[in-house]
Amino acid sequence: MPPPPYKVACSNCNLRELCLPSGLSEADARKLDELVATRRKVKRGAALFNNGAPFMALYAIRTGFFKTCILTEDGRNQVTGFQMAGEIIGLDGIVGDRHTCDAIALEDAEVCVMPFDRIEALSREVPALQSHVHKILSREIVREHGVMLLLGSMRAEERLATFLLNLVQRLHARGFSQSELVLRMTREEIGSYLGLKLETVSRTFSRFVEEGLVQVKQRHVRILNTAGLRSIVNASACR
Incomplete structure (x- = not known):
């Protein structure tokens, strides 16, 4: 009950x-x-x-x-x-x-x-x-x-960058950090929302880590280069 x-x-x-x-x-x-x-x-x-x-x-x-x-x-x-x-x-x-x-x-x-x-x-x-x-x-x-x-026009890295930037912006409006967040959803759930396979989400997160854009420890994500993530998103508008 x-x-x-x-x-x-x-x-x-x-x-x-x-x-x-x-x-x-x-x-x-x-x-x-x-x-x-x-x-x-x-x-x-x-x-x-x-x-x-x-x-x-x-x-x-x-x-x-x-x-x-x-x-x-x-x-x-x-x-x-x-x-x-x-x-x-x-x-x-x-x-x-x-x-x-x-x-x-x-x-x-x-x-x-x-x-x-x-x-x-x-x-x-x-x-x-x-x-x-x-x-x-x-x-x-x-x-x-x-x-x-x-879902219609963005590549995997653009979808994930957009997702992270939107999420941290919404959290910041509620008094949380501008650069750190805890993902309450699984990688699989993120993939379902973004129209990506689980392995694509994991691979894209790894690429962001290698490029120094984010730090990832399980569900804890720290954005190290907000401008870099934004440049990935803005690239789609320039194509």
Whole structure:
């Protein structure tokens, strides 16, 4: 049995600026405190939701990492994204009232449950919330376009460099190092997301180490030459 969920106030959360609108009046901030129904803990390897499950809520990740994935027609488990603290997960369910992917915790995690009917009701009272939801949806579209570009036209080293730079940038926005990170996902999961075989991911990491771009110790990665990684990514735009 999962542990019972518990109530929390958004106004006391140090991640509120990442997942909720900023610059709200005190009255609107109190209204948004009513938005989050509960917090829910998700154990590593457990599903927050599954493909086909009824869509009821969006989830703001408070701690931990998730991957979203779908089962392809040929039986492969295709990773479609990685989500971290301060990001919203569950947007896939809006269009058809059912989730279209699995969301699996890559480590012990905690999410804030935001019932979607409550989001819609409060959006009519707090225009900033509606605008914020639109920005989240737009960001997801931009991310999808980025993945299409990644898989459609980039070589292996460009895909991995882009992935590492994006990941460390997102982590830095949450107060972490600009150059060091711990990969919560496996090499195989990275390969699934980037459209690369496991051995290609491992070989590309080794090449980056040999060229002095990164240091790698198991899942700990230290970026030694950010400009060098960026030059690999920018090379694709110049071809």
